[in-house]
Amino acid sequence: MDNEILQDKNWLRRNRKWIAAVVILFAVIGAFFVTGSGSKAAGFAKAYVDTPLYENAVKKSNKNKEVLSVLGKLEPVNEMAILESNVEYGEDNTSVNLSVRVQGNKGKGKMDVTAVKKGKGWEYKKIKIRIKQLKQEIVVLQ
Numbered sequence: 001m002d003n004e005i006l007q008d009k010n011w012l013r014r015n016r017k018w019i020a021a022v023v024i025l026f027a028v029i030g031a032f033f034v035t036g037s038g039s040k041a042a043g044f045a046k047a048y049v050d051t052p053l054y055e056n057a058v059k060k061s062n063k064n065k066e067v068l069s070v071l072g073k074l075e076p077v078n079e080m081a082i083l084e085s086n087v088e089y090g091e092d093n094t095s096v097n098l099s100v101r102v103q104g105n106k107g108k109g110k111m112d113v114t115a116v117k118k119g120k121g122w123e124y125k126k127i128k129i130r131i132k133q134l135k136q137e138i139v140v141l142q
Helices: 016-034 037-049 051-062 065-070 079-084
Strands: 086-089 095-103 108-118 121-131 136-141
Touching (some): 051 065, 051 121, 051 136
Antiparallel strands (some): 108 121
């Protein structure tokens, strides 16, 4: 066996995998915010937490006779539907446009909601449900 002296690798060489991972992580985070995805993620987070926004819209829709005859009674909106939704809050967070998947016991569709914040609650300006299979649109509130 040779008694060679092993040279220690310098710090950069020993930690290059960690450095590469950190650089990639910062690049992804930077791209996330530069492309505007950060504001979209914030919108999803607000909608996810503000359950009365979509729960009350579903309640109003369940009172509509046409919704009940075409889709049946709408189920509560689940968390996955919120993550798949399109949410746009106004700059001052007092207005919102929301498009979320809804499902009844007879069918499914997309509910479009436009609302304005009044105190702690929401005043709905527009609620409509689009049904792709039937190519139909039900206006709940306009």
